[in-house]
Amino acid sequence: MRLIALVAVVLAALPGVLTAQELYTVSPASLTEWKAVYGRIEARDQIPARARLGGTLKRLDVTEGDRVSTGQDLARIIDDKLEFRLSALDARSEALQSQLRNAEAELERGEALLERGVTTAQRLDALRTDVNVLRNELDGVQADRRVIEQQVTEGTVLAPLEGRVLDVPVTEGAVVMPGEVVAMIGGNGFFLRLAVPERHANFLVEGDSIQIEEQGASQSGTLARIYPQIENGRVVADVEVPNLSDAFVNKRVLVRLPVATREALVVPEKALITRAGLDYVEVTEGDETILRSVLPGQRHVIEGRDMVEIVTGVRAGEKVVVGDE
Known part of the structure; x- marks a missing residue:
């Protein structure tokens, strides 16, 4: 040994x-041959939070960069004319209620007089018609009031989805019109969007692993989608990256794409x-x-x-x- x-x-x-x-x-x-390009961090969905009511922006609770949840109250728009219309409808409703009470009292007296043979059935039918007309008018006024109340509630601007506020193009005190954008919300995840020279288009395959370098750290992503339309000599593609930072939307990030093998x-x-x-x-x-x-x-x-x-x-x-x- x-x-x-x-x-x-x-x-x-x-x-x-x-x-x-x-x-x-x-x-x-x-x-694998790698091609270095720059990608932009973009939100999967960018949906505007619009004003449903025209009026004055009395309150604005968000600014660029804030995180919001679905249905969150972002701003409040007030139209003073709606309050005047509500007051007018309330006054009309009170007048109709007074007329209705009077008509119902006339109908009761008419029924009593008909039993004693003092009045005619035709007169009693006319009194019933007056009561029914006033009741229907009162119902119409109450329906109009509910419409105005709904318009008042639509003065609250709500977040359409959960995400980050990308842009707020209005300021508090501004006059906004129905449909005007109050805030732009980006959400449902973030991804990298690339613009690759068309000479490399045939080498791109959905599902390929992509190398990403950000702040000195390297991580991998997946080529999720390749768009078929070529614009300005470039192919647009989306890369999904787990835990991609959304601190700066439209930030440019260095990406390395597999474009050939040898x-x-x-x-x-x-x-x-x-x-x-x-x-x-x-x-x-x-x-x-x-x-x-x-x-x-x-x-x-x-x-x-x-x-x-x-x-x-x-x-x-x-x-x-x-x-x-």
């Missing part, structure tokens, strides 16, 4: 004698040896190893392992020595 251990130590110390675990067979690998020779990054500014790898030739100068290229991560592309210096099928990882 001691002899075997001694032989192993001697073999390990000798250059040119390798174990199988230390060798890597150089073979072509399929590498074959290249790669070796583990640990196989590179740098001496005096030159890069080498140890290549086996028979039972020995030689130190060969190589020209490394781009770094890649393949199946979770750090690899480096070798532009020249090695051939496919050769075995290189990999250092301790």
